Amino acid sequence: MKQSKDKIALFAFRNSRKRFFEKIVAECPHENFNIIVSKKCYALSFKGWDKLKNAHLQSAYDFAVAEFYAKTNLKIPLFLVQSYFKLFSMLNFLRYYAALDHGYNKMLVWNGGKFRQQIALEVAKIQKIKVYFFENGLLPNTMVFDDKGININNSVPREKSFFKNYHATTELPTQLVPRIGKNKEIFKGQKETLPSSYIFVPFQVDYDTQIISHSKWVKNMRMLFDVIEKISQESAYHFVFKEHPSSGISYEDLYAHIKEMPNLHFRNTYSTQELIEKSEAVITINSTVGLESLLFHKKVIVLGDAFYTIDGIAFSAKNQQELIEK
Known part of the structure; x- marks a missing residue:
């Protein structure tokens, strides 16, 4: 050859x-x-x-x-x-x-x-x-190869009709693959009770490309926490956070602050899949958790730039007021 x-x-x-x-x-x-x-x-x-x-x-x-x-x-x-x-x-x-x-x-x-x-x-x-x-890849055991880019810059079609008419040749797995974390201790231990009704808010890594380059109004997880805290003061919903397993940042100050907020909770010991499945909706900056949540037919609100923010598939909120309206 x-x-x-x-x-x-x-x-x-x-x-x-x-x-x-x-x-x-x-x-x-x-x-x-x-x-x-x-x-x-x-x-x-x-x-x-x-x-x-x-x-x-x-x-x-x-x-x-x-x-x-x-x-x-x-x-x-x-x-x-x-x-x-x-x-x-x-x-x-x-x-x-x-x-x-x-x-x-x-x-x-x-x-x-x-x-x-x-x-x-x-x-x-x-x-x-x-x-x-x-x-x-965006799903377990997959890899992306693209001549346009990755994340928001990828070549995945942005029309709802493409996904509506798409017929997969293989069935997707029913279980998500847990991410292996740096700070393993906070993901162990006894599970605290989940609220009966809540919105899931997964944290991401502050220094990841997805946050630095593709999140215009929420620049880190403390800002995300502040946004959700303000919304929670005028909402009957509970909000459940989970730290990202690959983040090396300590949020001890947020754990102390959250004790004064009855409808805000950290639940690191639960699997991401369980938190998705039991939630009413998911708010994410642009995490793959948002895509995974769509696979479980959850309402997803995206605060940053994500390729799966497509009309009829996921909702976009470009500021706090838009988030409240969703």
């Missing part, structure tokens, strides 16, 4: 992605693949320096700044953090320009929304390299 005429860069920004790409290379020996590892891009491109003045890097370093503050409690002045990441983005641009300037016509990348990945995408755009995106 002849080798492919395409010259394809597999750009890895983490060791786990490098191992993933190595498996692809092993399975496709006739493809003209080359794995590029970000941390091993030592050379700088003088040609890239000339292109740098027209490169659009602000979204990349804006993301890095937001991620920095979301992950840390450091009180470093904003202008210093912005200056650091602006310089770092320029340096990475020159590194990645050199790495990709070898006649590639296609590039594969995981996610594509993070700081360094966004810079590589800008280089690919300038060098006219077609980009394809990988990401964990």
